[in-house]
Amino acid sequence: MHGASPRTPGTATRGETVPTVPPAESAADVVDVTALLERGRTLAAPVLRAAVERLAAPMDTVAAYHFGWIDAEGNPSDGDGGKAVRPALALLSAQAAGAAPEVGVPGAVAVELVHNFSLLHDDLMDGDEQRRHRDTVWKVHGPAQAILVGDALFALANEILLELGTVEAGRATRRLTAATRALIDGQAQDISYEHRERVTVEECLEMEGNKTGALLACACSIGAVLGGADDRTADTLGKYGYHLGLAFQAVDDLLGIWGDPEATGKQTWSDLRQRKKSLPVVAALAAGGPASERLGQLLAADAKSTDFDSFSEEEFAARAALIEEAGGRQWTAEEARRQHAIAVEALAAVDMPDQVRAQLVALADFVVVRKR
Amino acid sequence: MHGASPRTPGTATRGETVPTVPPAESAADVVDVTALLERGRTLAAPVLRAAVERLAAPMDTVAAYHFGWIDAEGNPSDGDGGKAVRPALALLSAQAAGAAPEVGVPGAVAVELVHNFSLLHDDLMDGDEQRRHRDTVWKVHGPAQAILVGDALFALANEILLELGTVEAGRATRRLTAATRALIDGQAQDISYEHRERVTVEECLEMEGNKTGALLACACSIGAVLGGADDRTADTLGKYGYHLGLAFQAVDDLLGIWGDPEATGKQTWSDLRQRKKSLPVVAALAAGGPASERLGQLLAADAKSTDFDSFSEEEFAARAALIEEAGGRQWTAEEARRQHAIAVEALAAVDMPDQVRAQLVALADFVVVRKR
Numbered sequence: 095m096h097g098a099s100p101r102t103p104g105t106a107t108r109g110e111t112v113p114t115v116p117p118a119e120s121a122a123d124v125v126d127v128t129a130l131l132e133r134g135r136t137l138a139a140p141v142l143r144a145a146v147e148r149l150a151a152p153m154d155t156v157a158a159y160h161f162g163w164i165d166a167e168g169n170p171s172d173g174d175g176g177k178a179v180r181p182a183l184a185l186l187s188a189q190a191a192g193a194a195p196e197v198g199v200p201g202a203v204a205v206e207l208v209h210n211f212s213l214l215h216d217d218l219m220d221g222d223e224q225r226r227h228r229d230t231v232w233k234v235h236g237p238a239q240a241i242l243v244g245d246a247l248f249a250l251a252n253e254i255l256l257e258l259g260t261v262e263a264g265r266a267t268r269r270l271t272a273a274t275r276a277l278i279d280g281q282a283q284d285i286s287y288e289h290r291e292r293v294t295v296e297e298c299l300e301m302e303g304n305k306t307g308a309l310l311a312c313a314c315s316i317g318a319v320l321g322g323a324d325d326r327t328a329d330t331l332g333k334y335g336y337h338l339g340l341a342f343q344a345v346d347d348l349l350g351i352w353g354d355p356e357a358t359g360k361q362t363w364s365d366l367r368q369r370k371k372s373l374p375v376v377a378a379l380a381a382g383g384p385a386s387e388r389l390g391q392l393l394a395a396d397a398k399s400t401d402f403d404s405f406s407e408e409e410f411a412a413r414a415a416l417i418e419e420a421g422g423r424q425w426t427a428e429e430a431r432r433q434h435a436i437a438v439e440a441l442a443a444v445d446m447p448d449q450v451r452a453q454l455v456a457l458a459d460f461v462v463v464r465k466r
Numbered sequence: 467m468h469g470a471s472p473r474t475p476g477t478a479t480r481g482e483t484v485p486t487v488p489p490a491e492s493a494a495d496v497v498d499v500t501a502l503l504e505r506g507r508t509l510a511a512p513v514l515r516a517a518v519e520r521l522a523a524p525m526d527t528v529a530a531y532h533f534g535w536i537d538a539e540g541n542p543s544d545g546d547g548g549k550a551v552r553p554a555l556a557l558l559s560a561q562a563a564g565a566a567p568e569v570g571v572p573g574a575v576a577v578e579l580v581h582n583f584s585l586l587h588d589d590l591m592d593g594d595e596q597r598r599h600r601d602t603v604w605k606v607h608g609p610a611q612a613i614l615v616g617d618a619l620f621a622l623a624n625e626i627l628l629e630l631g632t633v634e635a636g637r638a639t640r641r642l643t644a645a646t647r648a649l650i651d652g653q654a655q656d657i658s659y660e661h662r663e664r665v666t667v668e669e670c671l672e673m674e675g676n677k678t679g680a681l682l683a684c685a686c687s688i689g690a691v692l693g694g695a696d697d698r699t700a701d702t703l704g705k706y707g708y709h710l711g712l713a714f715q716a717v718d719d720l721l722g723i724w725g726d727p728e729a730t731g732k733q734t735w736s737d738l739r740q741r742k743k744s745l746p747v748v749a750a751l752a753a754g755g756p757a758s759e760r761l762g763q764l765l766a767a768d769a770k771s772t773d774f775d776s777f778s779e780e781e782f783a784a785r786a787a788l789i790e791e792a793g794g795r796q797w798t799a800e801e802a803r804r805q806h807a808i809a810v811e812a813l814a815a816v817d818m819p820d821q822v823r824a825q826l827v828a829l830a831d832f833v834v835v836r837k838r
Contacts, residue, residue: 150651152658215617219610238591241613242654245587248617249646252624256640264636268628274621279522282614286524 125456134182137195138202145203145250149243156235156243160214162226166234176226179342179461180205180313186453187317187331190446198317200254200263204270205313207251212277212309214244219285227359248274258320266319269328273312280304291394293371295380302343302373303336310339314454327444334440334454341433342461344426347372349466351414352423357466363410369396373429378422385419392416434462497828506554509567510574517575517622521615528607528615532586534598538606548598551714551833552577552685558825559689559703562818570689572626572635576642577685579623584649584681586616591657592740599731620646630692638691641700645684652676663766665743667752674715674745675708682711686826702815706826709809714833716802719744720795721838723786729838735782741768745801750794757791764788806834 146157158164165171181202188198216222217230218240224230232240255267283301287293314335315328323331349358350365350372358364365372379390392413396402417423437458441451518529530536537543553574560570588594589602590612596602604612627639655673659665686707687700695703721730722737722744730736737744751762764785768774789795809830813823 150654153650153654211617215613219613237609238657241587241591242650242657245583245617245620246647246650248620249643249650252639252643253647256636256643259636259640261633261636264628264631264633264639267624267636267639268631271621271624271628275618275625278525278614278618278621282522282525285610285614 125453127456127460130182130186130453130457131178133195134180134185134202135178137185137199138178138181138206141199141203141254142206145207145254146247148250148253149246152235152239153243153246156231156239157210157247159234160210160231160243162228166229177464177466179457180209180310182457183310183313183335183338183454184317186450186457187314188321189317189450190331190444190454191318191321191323191327192447193317193321195317197321200258201266201270201316201320202313204251204255204266205273205309205316207247207254208270208274208277208312209309211244211247211251212274212281214240214247216281218244219281224360262320262322265325266316269312269316269319269332273308276304276308280306280308287371288369290371291397292379293376295373295376298371298373298376299340302347303340306343306346307336307339310342311335314338330440330443334437334458337433337437337440338458338461341430341437341458344373344430344433345462345464347374348423348426348430351417354465359466362407363414366410366413367405369393369402373426374417374422376422377425377429378417378420381421381425383420385416386421389413389416389420430462434458497825499828499832502554502558502825502829503550505567506552506557506574507550509557509571510550510553510578513571513575513626514578517579517626518619520622520625521618524607524611525615525618528603528611529582529619531606532582532603532615534600538601549836549838551829552581552682554829555682555685555707555710555826556689558822558829559686560693561689561822562703562816562826563690563693563695563699564819565689565693567689569693572630573638573642573688573692574685576623576627576638577645577681577688579619579626580642580646580649580684581681583616583619583623584646584653586612586619588653590616591653596732634692634694638688641684641688641691641704645680648676648680652678652680659743660741662743663769664751665748667745667748670743670745670748671712674719675712678715678718679708679711682714683707686710699816702812705812706809706830709805709812710830710833713802713805713809713830716745716798716805717834717836719746720798720802723789724795726837731838734779735786738782738785739777741765741774745798746789746794748794749797749801750789750792753793753797755792757788758793761785761788761792802834806830 142161143163146161147154149157155164155168159166162171184202184205185195185198187201189195213225214231217225218232218237222230223233230240231243251270252267255263255270257263280301280303283297284305287297287301311332312335315323315332318331319328347365350360350370351363351374353360353364355362355364361367365375375389375393378386379393380386396413438455441454514533515535518533519526521529527536527540531538534543556574556577557567557570559573561567585597586603589597590604590609594602595605602612603615607615623642624639627635627642629635652673652675655669656677659669659673683704684707687695687704690703691700719737722732722742723735723746725732725736727734727736733739737747747761747765750758751765752758768785810827813826
């Protein structure tokens with residue numbers, strides 16, 4: 095699928111800017127991305143909160159904790175609600191179909207609910223104890239609540255859309271359901287890959303397409319569907335979103351190894367500590383050559399190691415250096431740019447207002463230069 | 467809500483027929499209920515199997531194990547797929563709206579998928595190791611697969627309906643989503659009640675209405691909705707299903723204590739072993755009098771007991787006898803009849819073919835006389 099094995103190893107070190115830069119003439123120069131994200135957050139937040147308030151106790155409290163609205167003791171908190179890229183995209187999606195941004199709001203909220211349903215369940219399945227600088231729900235409220243509230247958020251997502259009672263809402267829900275099934279497939283792949291010694295670059299991309307691409311594709315098309323767009327238009331906007339998701343994930347995979355803990359809220363070398371077979375790792379292993387082979391030997395030994403948890407900073411840094419030397423870092427940065435380019439190109443096939451097009455391009459640029 | 471505290475204690479012992487009898491002129495005399503259940507099973511099974519086959523590996527295998535189509539080693543098995551009351555009801559629901567039974571099939575399958583989604587997640591949350599005479603999915607395939615496959619079945623349920631692409635399918639999915647939310651609410655209540663010393667009869671009925679009534683209400687209305695029935699008709703059929711569900715659950719609660727292990731596939735005194743605050747228990751505790759008080763003292767001590775797991779048959783039998791002496795068994799049997807009567811009465815408000823009406827009444831009768 096992507097056969098490139100990079101020649102020049104990257105040079106940046108942990109904490110520096112991820113070496114993925116937007117094209118020279120960036121739409122970000124003329125569009126205020128911060129304002130776009132803020133608009134998505136502002137329009138979606140009250141509807142999301144009202145949806146969560148429908149949950150019976152104690153699920154409403156558990157969900158409010160997950161979203162960062164309250165702390166573990168139940169006191170109000172203005173936690174980090176995330177970047178809110180999806181809501182911003184869902185509103186632009188409505189505008190791409192000529193509708194008002196508000197038309198996309200139920201879609202934005204439904205997508206956020208599904209995203210958070212998957213976080214609740216994945217954190218439990220993966221045994222992850224931290225998310226967004228806080229203990230995860232299963233850690234604070236127990237596994238049963240993580241399962242139950244995840245289920246409830248998934249059901250709420252469908253409820254929010256279907257109570258619109260329109261044909262478009264039915265189509266939107268069908269797309270959301272397809273995306274959710276892909277999310278679940280991706281998590282199943284992620285779990286099965288953990289037990290395998292080798293994962294190909296293609297398998298990794300397929301898994302990331304399911305786990306990240308499908309829901310971003312839905313975010314980018316759901317507003318248009320609610321605004322009455324035909325399936326071809328929705329599919330094309332979905333293509334933009336899918337590849338944007340892959341670019342997003344490639345950047346995430348870079349941040350998962352070389353990201354600044356201050357910005358990401360994760361530990362240093364986070365993905366290496368979790369033995370994640372992310373893109374830089376699988377690309378480095380596929381590249382061949384001395385560094386690639388040495389990395390393969392080290393990771394194979396790590397998989398059997400009993401004192402992996404007590405590895406020092408230096409041991410993880412050595413693995414990261416080998417990944418970089420084998421070209422995994424640069425390949426992934428290039429992959430982010432390739433996926434970004436495919437995403438932006440897809441927009442050409444949809445007739446939409448110039449300003450909306452510029453905003454979608456600016457969001458794509460933002461995704462590949464972000465630092466968290 | 468139901469203030470009756472029975473006066474005459476029941477006399478039947480474990481293994482005997484549950485003392486809930488159909489009315490003197492039973493519709494079951496003229497309707498072949500076995501054939502009705504078989505028709506539901508026969509029409510729904512291939513569609514259900516085809517739906518499950520859409521799942522990616524290993525989720526398809528895990529789901530096939532859960533449904534009893536294969537054993538833990540992956541060999542074909544014709545396990546006990548359950549009574550299939552819900553599919554039979556969904557097909558009759560379509561006929562009640564003047565449509566062919568086949569029109570109800572996607573609804574029957576969607577309801578079965580949601581029912582099994584909830585079983586997969588509830589068994590994990592409750593730590594239940596056995597279902598239908600076999601180890602539960604989390605026990606055989608691990609907690610992550612139980613979560614993941616449950617999620618996938620829930621998503622599939624929506625998919626099956628929404629891909630019909632009709633306005634009716636949207637309405638049907640909305641009803642299914644509402645029922646699913648009620649299921650989740652019921653499970654949340656069930657979990658919270660476990661940690662409480664006392665649960666009122668009203669709270670128990672509300673929880674059972676959510677856990678059992680709501681999805682049976684959906685089964686009884688979804689076929690009609692797919693067949694084009696208006697909301698009033700669907701709501702009335704739903705009322706029949708809701709109260710049928712409460713009757714069903716009251717019988718289940720009786721079987722959970724006094725059922726024959728050979729027939730139910732559960733241990734003797736199953737619900738008592740699990741400290742379940744089921745209807746006979748809460749009714750007995752609410753009844754007052756010496757047996758009720760003695761029972762209350764025993765159960766309060768049991769809640770704190772550290773050797774509860776090693777209790778003998780006799781100790782559980784003593785608790786069951788106190789529940790019966792306090793009137794909990796008889797009250798629950800009467801409650802099953804009350805709910806049965808409300809269900810059958812609801813049918814009078816819907817105009818439908820006489821034969822369909824007789825079949826719905828016969829299924830209601832079947833539910834209150836079943837032995838497993």
